[in-house]
Amino acid sequence: MSRTPHPIAQVDAEFIDFCGVRTPRSCGKDSAVGPIEYRRTVTSAPSTAETPTDIYTVATDGACKGNPGPTGWAWVGEDGHWAAGAIPQGTNNIGELMGLLKAIEDHADVAHLVVQADSKYAIDTYSSWMDGHRRRGWKTSTGAPTKNRDLLEQLIEVRDARRAAGLPDVVLEHVRGHRGHVLNEWADERAVRGAEHAAKGTASAWSSLGGVHPRLDVSSAPTKKR
Secondary structure (H helix, E strand, O other): OOOOOOOEOOOHHHHHHHHOOOOOOOOOOOOOOOOOOOOOOOOOOOOOOOOOOOEEEEEEEEEEOOOOEEEEEEEEEOOOOEEEEEEEEEOHHHHHHHHHHHHHHOOOOOOEEEEEEOOHHHHHHHHHHHHHHHHOOOEOOOOOEOOOHHHHHHHHHHHHHHHHOOOOOOEEEEOOOOOOOHHHHHHHHHHHHHHHHHOOOOOEEEEOHHHOOOOOOOOOOOOOOO
């Protein structure tokens, strides 16, 4: 199955516009490379199956201006690493699924990955619905065509890749949005910024992995709401 990856933007003006900060690197306004392959690996001392110590937690979110309309997605990790993206035309559900997909893709080597999301749709899709849709030939239980099939196929692919590698399934946790959950608040902030950037008509993606962009301070929630 072929798909077009989201390039990681490396344009200073674009990154400043997205994050509101300047990085020390020097790039011309037209300089960009991508796609960049990046992965997050967590290592730790050996642990028992009952009490793993290499658990890594990320929060995911999606945002959409208009629904359908300009869409953003994001994940933010417990150590401040993050990724976010802009899709010029999408839906809130597409943003939620993209955040979940990228969180799993970008942590393919993390043994015990916990993903927190405020979207029951994303959680239910991953944990139960997507396999049912595939068994029915990509039809819903009512016979209607499955929405966002391309993303569901990619989610199945990354899940099955973890299983083939002998890794445990991702643990999904539902959190209530806009209730002071720090990682969720940061994921929301990143996703909303992505949707705002998408309104300019350009598909882009950003990440702190690989040292391209700085980490976030996730010791507290973002001070400015968007």
